[in-house]
Amino acid sequence: MRAENIKITFEEKQIQRQYEIQFEADSDGSKIYAISRLEGLKRSLPPMPSGMTSMNMTIKPIFQTPYERAGVVTPGLPILPHGVERHPVPGGGSRAVRILKGDEITVQDREGLQPVELVFFSPDGSSDAGMIGAKGGRDPAGLKAALLGDPSGAKVVKALEAAGFDIAKADGTVVFADGSHAGDYQTFTATSDGLLIVCAPGAPMEPHEQWAPTEVALYVKRADPGEVKGGLLPPEPLADPLLDFNILPGEAKAYEVRAGQYIQVLDVQGRECSDFQAFSHRALDRGLEREIDPTTTRSMVGSLYPEPGLFAKYFNSDQERIVEIVRDTVGRHDTFGLSCTARYYEDLGYPGHVNCSDNMNIELAQYDVRPRGGWPAINFFFNTMLDDTNAISMNDPYSRPGDYVLLRALTDLVCISTACPCDVDPANGWNPTDIQVRTYEKSNEFSRSIGWRKTPEADMEETKKTGFHECFARHTRDFTEYQGYWLPNQMTNHGAIAEYWAAREKAVVMDLSPLRKYEVTGPDAEELMQLCVTRDIKKLSVGGIVYTAMCYEHGGMIDDGTVYRLGETNFRWIGGNDQSGLWLRKQAVERGLNAWVRASTDHLCNIAVQGPLSRDILKQVIWTPPQQATVEELAWFRLTIGRLHEFNGPSVVVSRTGYSGELGYEVFCHPKDATEVFDAIWKVGEPMGMIPLGLAALDMLRIEAGLIFAGSEFDEQTDPMEAGIGFTVPLKSKTDDFIGRAALERRKATPSRKLVGLDLEGGIVPVPGDCVRVGKPQIGEITSAMKSPVLGKVIALARIDVAHAEIGTQIEVGQLDGEQKRLKATIVPFPHFDPKKERVKGNYD
Incomplete structure (x- = not known):
């Protein structure tokens, strides 16, 4: 057996990077194998010419890819190779997974510079890192801290207790101890059954620091996937x-639930609709059918379908509350249609097709509920919509596997x-x-939650409470979901108008914690930001x-935000959405820059104190x-690093x-x-x-001040000049190239749209x-x-x-159909x- 280290090009998701690959040959030289040090996979290669020391090769990783068939790509349905499982590990948290002999274990650092601790226990309770091919001898101090301080640790502790394993006797190993880039990974193979614990350790990040623990991903490729x-x-x-029961397609199931109990309706494979109906049990006992009524519900909550929050309830025709939505990981359903019916399929040419309404009739007969030709229901995961002509249309559901x-x-x-x-249209x-x-x-x-995903293929995250949530909850119960967080809308004893006037005349405090924060560090950090x-x-x-603005190559805006310079090679990006931070990381990786972009949103919460008295406070x-x-x-657009009250106070x-x-x-x-x-x-x-001030009053303040908002004044088709912030594009004084420059020069030379004020x-x-x-033609729209x-x-x-x-x-704003009602206005x-x-x-003089 001979081996030598040579260079090989490893291609992953259109990104080429150089890794050390070890080549091994059979004793007779008949076959040559490439073994990726980071991937841990062995590939048979064609014979190499004598004296050749490098070659190009594509190794496909086990990571998930978007589902694709016949040219249709669905990023919302990421797929993994058969037998591969993915387990996200939160930054500062841990995860325990059962492992069988022969399983391949891959740990991936999603954002870079995140060390990972691994501990493996065999069934007899012994712990030896060598059983997964790793070098042990390390005390898993970060894991021990995570078990006590992070919510994910509770499940790990439960798994350890159930198996009788002693974490004090754990033989730990550390992956990426010497640093890593975004996407780096390392693979091990288990030589024994056991319990694997993975931890992404990290302490709380002080606000002037830039080392927040970040998520890693654990992939397990089963030796026997079955x-x-x-x-x-x-x-x-x-x-x-x-x-806990499963319903196969074309079936229905009736069941009883007591007041206060919870019901989870879960889409196992993704893109599958489930009709739901509920009757008041007491009314049925009296011979009355009082089920959820879509029309009453829409009228009571003012929405096509309720969602977690204040207006989360479904009602019957007597306006009795039946159920409330606690969590919704999809956010797109239907409550104004019927369950599928026999007539629907008959009219399409499918007589005798099994349908939900008939199935519901059969199941509900045991409760003496009269049969109906079509059952009104909450059509969970059914993607229907009303178009501009009020016609109902449908498309594939938004639900992913495991959504509920x-x-x-x-x-x-x-x-x-x-x-x-239904198998004759996009409904499922x-x-x-x-x-x-x-x-x-x-x-x-x-907890109440609305599912949030940074990207279509990203893991679902529950709606989070900011660090200041309970402080504002003293003043209101009116919270609304904003970019994956609960934020106050209006204060109970004030209201938006009072909050507005307090900002103009005295002072207000508001929660801005959902603003996305990304730490940009490294020798090339300035080059990346530039x-x-x-x-x-x-x-x-x-x-x-x-x-500043951040743009795509065509000049459309990704986001607007602020850049904080904390050091010569240390920046903090604060924007409105995750796309801006993900874009920064993408550019760093693809361009080979020695810079890291890591999320710190959950480690930095922020309140704004605004108004004439803010400085005095x-x-x-x-x-x-x-x-x-x-x-x-402190001058305008400057920062200072301090503490609360005195030298030993909390850092701010x-x-x-x-x-x-x-x-x-x-x-x-x-x-x-x-x-x-x-x-x-x-x-x-x-x-x-x-x-305190909520989102309703904040919107009033920012419109008066001419401050733009994503989805209103700009989107990815709008350039900064069209969004009214052309001053953020100094094409003359900034001589360096930047992404979108050529497009912005062209757009600025031949503008087509402009943001204006109206009275x-x-x-x-x-x-x-x-x-x-202006008269008949439309020349723009209200933002x-x-x-x-x-x-x-x-x-x-x-x-x-x-x-x-x-x-x-002089212009006019059209309402109704844009023609039948006009509001006179003047550009100002x-x-x-x-x-x-x-x-x-x-200056208030």
Whole structure:
């Protein structure tokens, strides 16, 4: 056997990187094998010419890829090779997985620079890293801390206790101890059955630091994958279930649920609809059929279908509450149609086709419920919509494997669920599959959640509470989902108008924690930022902040945000969505830059203190060391690093930034310190008239101040000039190339649309998307609108054709069909309020 190290090109997802590959040959030289040091896979190669020391080769990794058939790609249905499992491990958390002899174990660092601790226990309780081919002898200190401090640790502790394993005797090993790049991975093979524990260790990140623990992925390739009938198995229950049954396509099942108990309807394979109906049990006992009524429900909640939050309930025709939605990982269902019926299939030419309505009739007969030709129902996962002509249409469901809806019974119920058999249209993605139904005891506590995914193929995340959530919950129960987090909408004893006036006259405090934070570090960090944003980062000094746009190659905006410079090679990107951070990482990887981009959103929560009194409040709370600026000294778009009250207080970063058009600051801290930080600011601010502010009032403030918002003033087809922030594109003074520069130069030379301000007559506030017209032709659309309290009139922002964008131009905003109702308006300069930005500079004279 001979071996030599040579260079080989390893291609993964269109990214080429150089890795050391070991070649081995049979003793007779008849075959040569390549063994990837990081992938752990062995590939047979064709004979190499004598003297050759390098070659190109593609090794396909085991990671998931989008499902594709006949040219149709569905990123929302990522697939893995048969027998491969994927287990995400949260940053700072851990995961335990049963392993069998011969299984291949791959650990992937998703974002880079994240060490990973591994511990393996054999069935006899012994722990030896050598049983997975790793070098042990390390104390898994990070794992021990994670078991105590991270929610994921509870399941690991339970697995250890059930198996009788002693973590104190664990033989640990560390992967990526010497550093790693985004996407790097290492593979091991188990020589014994056992329990594998994987940990992504990391302590809480101080707000001035940039080393937050990040997620890693564990892949297990089973030596004996076996066969799973029907595809995937249901995921683990949320708790110990009372009922747990599977419904095959073309079947229905009736079941009883008591008040307070929970019902989980789960799409096992993805893209499968399930009709759900529930009857008041007490009404049935009296001979009355009082089931969920879609029309009553829509009228009561003001929505086509309820969702987790304040308006989450379904009603019957007596306006009795039947169930409420607690969790929804999909967010797209139907409540205005019928379950599929015999007539539907007959009219399509399929007489005798099995259908949900007939199946429901058969099952409900045991409760003496009269049969119906078509059952109204909550059509979970059914993707129907109303078009512009109010016609109902359908498409494939949005649900992925394992997606579910969790409901809570508000009275004793008789329920029925189906697995839809439709295979003649997109209702089930042309492939009917199974549904799992589980019920849980009312003693369980399940948080309210709406599923959130950074990208279509990303793991589902539950709606999170920010570090400041409980502080704002003292003032309101009106929380709305925003980018995967719960944020307050209005305060119970104030309301949006009072909150607005407090910001203009005194001070407010608001939760901005869902803003996405990404730490950009490394020798090439400045080069990466200079490449990816429109502002000239070379001119940004340490401690400085700059507002900028980030664009695709065609000039359309990915996001707007701020760049904080914490050091010569240390930056923090703060934007509105994850796409901007993922774009930064993608560019770093594809261009081979020595830079890392790692998410820190969950390690940095921030409140904004805004208003004329904001400086007077914070100067009494924030202590800064001599080398840092005090709150009173802090200039606009600068940051300072300090602590709460004094030298030993919780660490904070304070920036003089905001989104209100007023003098204001943002205070960043770790979630563990959030309540203490809020309480200290509240103790000083509340006697001075400061009140909490929610999203409704914030929207009013930012429209008056002419501040743009994603999905309103810009999207990926809108360039910064069209979005009204052309000042963020210094094409003359920034001489370096950046992504989108050529397109922006072309667009700036030949503009077609422009963002303008409008003053409207008549007192009616238009709706975003309303058309803007000059006579018959449409020349643009409303992006944002409000009735300004301080100006006493209706104002709006609109994007219109440059041919009609002159100040003073008379236009009309169309409503109804755009023709039958017109709101007269005049194009005016914006911002409508404080156009010279004197107030945000602190000038209130």
